[in-house]
Amino acid sequence: MISFLSHTTTLLYQRAIKPILFRSTPDAVHSRLIRLSALRQKFPLSDSLVSLMWAYHNQAALGQKIDGVYFPNPVGLSAGFDKSIELLPTIKAVGFGYETGGSVTFLPCEGNPRPWFYRLPTSKSLVVNVGLANDGTTTALQRIKRYRQKVLTDFPLVMSVAKTNNPQNCSDSEAIEDYLGSLQQLKDEPRVTIVEINISCPNAYGGEPFTDPPRLAALMKAIDGLKIAKPIWVKMPINLAWPEFDALLKIITAHNVQGVTIGNLSKDRRSETVSVELPNEVKGNLSGLPTQKLSDDLIEKTYREYGDRLTIIGVGGIFTAEDAYRKICLGANLVGLITGMIFEGPQLVGQVNRKLVELLKRDNFSTIGEAVGSAHRTPQV
Numbered sequence: 001m002i003s004f005l006s007h008t009t010t011l012l013y014q015r016a017i018k019p020i021l022f023r024s025t026p027d028a029v030h031s032r033l034i035r036l037s038a039l040r041q042k043f044p045l046s047d048s049l050v051s052l053m054w055a056y057h058n059q060a061a062l063g064q065k066i067d068g069v070y071f072p073n074p075v076g077l078s079a080g081f082d083k084s085i086e087l088l089p090t091i092k093a094v095g096f097g098y099e100t101g102g103s104v105t106f107l108p109c110e111g112n113p114r115p116w117f118y119r120l121p122t123s124k125s126l127v128v129n130v131g132l133a134n135d136g137t138t139t140a141l142q143r144i145k146r147y148r149q150k151v152l153t154d155f156p157l158v159m160s161v162a163k164t165n166n167p168q169n170c171s172d173s174e175a176i177e178d179y180l181g182s183l184q185q186l187k188d189e190p191r192v193t194i195v196e197i198n199i200s201c202p203n204a205y206g207g208e209p210f211t212d213p214p215r216l217a218a219l220m221k222a223i224d225g226l227k228i229a230k231p232i233w234v235k236m237p238i239n240l241a242w243p244e245f246d247a248l249l250k251i252i253t254a255h256n257v258q259g260v261t262i263g264n265l266s267k268d269r270r271s272e273t274v275s276v277e278l279p280n281e282v283k284g285n286l287s288g289l290p291t292q293k294l295s296d297d298l299i300e301k302t303y304r305e306y307g308d309r310l311t312i313i314g315v316g317g318i319f320t321a322e323d324a325y326r327k328i329c330l331g332a333n334l335v336g337l338i339t340g341m342i343f344e345g346p347q348l349v350g351q352v353n354r355k356l357v358e359l360l361k362r363d364n365f366s367t368i369g370e371a372v373g374s375a376h377r378t379p380q381v
């Protein structure tokens, strides 16, 4: 019955809803979606209905403890879709195993001039140029505190933190102070389970200074000084060759960091996965399919070198359960997505989880944890 509802939603989304949505600009759809979800959340009973229609629960096979935190399933919302933590109940109800909220910044931030998004349907990608628009860490935290406790039970909230996108505070020491300003507020908030340090936003003023190893070391040292007791993850850039990526991991593993999220948007507008010539006036960087192989390759290498030291969160171009499973077998403990949900519909999350259980059975694994890194042990993937 539930599988039937999920299948019907796929047809409805692909044949009716998506053609209507894709007729409006992506910026308009995004704003309407947030308003609609906020309205729906005024009726908490509808959470159960949404969950019944789309979510898939199988904690025996899909649940796992990572960095001391229990995740009911491995499929999370990646950072950037719920920037100011307005959608938490909806994200849980559709069946995600965790949410990465943000990226939030110390000061509220209007982001880059619109448009923020440009669709590339044939490349299964969005060109993103939001520039860290968000209400700021303080307001996001106030919102988190207002949710009913039930929403956060068995639903880890990862808070992604970036530097405020403004031309001020751009020296390294000012930028570090900006990160610390957010982290000071988040570190003792019990409702925030994990913090993710976003060093790789490609759409912000001043670029990505902390993807330079010595500057990253300075940021990490300052964060160590806060003695944060929660797990800390770092959101990694995705266009680096392995030696440069490895140089960042060497710094990260020398500090109080438990995991790496691999990775952020792709800056390679000329990749063969981009099937159209992008006009110069379209500003931004690419999500979805153009990130998929970059992410898979870096997950594989990171697991091989650091699998016993770092939790790996695999993000980039997940459109099917097979995409998620491949990242897990290559070494990702958890996965995250945004673009897949925008292109396929919200029922995708439950469908991925349901099919993951079938893939586990096919490969004689009883739990998702057994599959993590299995491509390094068996020749079949």
Ligand SMILES: Cc1cc2nc3c(=O)[nH]c(=O)nc-3n(C[C@H](O)[C@H](O)[C@H](O)COP(=O)(O)O)c2cc1C
Residues within 6 Å of the ligand: 078, 079, 080, 081, 083, 102, 103, 126, 128, 130, 132, 160, 198, 201, 235, 263, 264, 265, 286, 287, 288, 289, 291, 315, 316, 317, 318, 336, 337, 338, 339, 340
């Ligand atoms: C609309 C949008 C906004 C994003 N904003 C952020 C952000 O604020 N912080 C961040 O770390 N990543 C951000 N990202 C990157 C995603 O978290 C993710 O790394 C990337 O999109 C690849 O995943 P996907 O192919 O599943 O979308 C954003 C992506 C999209 C599509």
